[in-house]
Amino acid sequence: MSPDASRRNEQARRAVIEAAFVICVERGFAQVTIEAIAARAGVAKTTIYRWWPSKAAILLDGVEMHRDASAGFPDTGDIMVDLTTQTANVMALFQGDFGAIWRGLIAAAQSEEFAADGVRRILRGSIDACVARLAKAVEAGQLRADLELELAxxxxxxxxxxxxxLGTRPVPPDFMPTVLQALTPALRPQTP
Known part of the structure; x- marks a missing residue:
C-alpha cells in the first residue's frame, strides 16, 4: 500500500529536493546520501523513505520539476524560432546546477535500473513534446512531410x-543556431 499523497507536506518535499540538489552540486552524485539529505532538509530519514525509494528518485522528482519550469517547448508559429529558443533554454539549463544533477543521473542510469527508468521517462516526455511541435510544423508546411520526427x-x-x-570542445553561444542552420536543408520541404 502506497502512502496517501495528499498527506505529504509540500514544504518538506521541496526542502528534501532542494537539499538533494545542493548536495549533488557541491559533492557530486556519488556522495549524495539519504542521511545527508535528511540532515540538510531538517526531516527524518523515515520521512524521505516514506516518499522516495532512493536518492535517484528524489533527484529525478526535482529534475522533472525544474525541467518543466525551464525548458518547455514554445510555439510561436515559426518552428525554427521555437527550436532556437528551446535548445538555448536546454543548453542554459545544462550549464547550471541542473546540468550537474542531470549528468549524475545519466551516469547512475548506466548501472542503476531505477535511475535508468527515470532518465528514460524524463527523456521520453521531452522527446514527445518536441515530436508534437515538429508534427505541428509539418502540418503547417514548415517541415518536410516525410520527416521522421524522432530521428529529427x-x-x-x-x-x-x-x-x-563529453566536453569535446568549448561551446560558443551561437552553437545551436549554427547546428540548426546546418540541419535546415534536411528539415525543410524541398523547393522545386
Missing part, C-alpha cells in the same frame, strides 16, 4: 548531449 529530434539534440556530456 535526435539530430537536433544529439549535438547538445555530445558536447555537454
Amino acid at each position: 529530434v535526435e539530430l537536433i539534440y544529439g549535438p547538445i548531449y555530445h558536447t555537454w556530456l
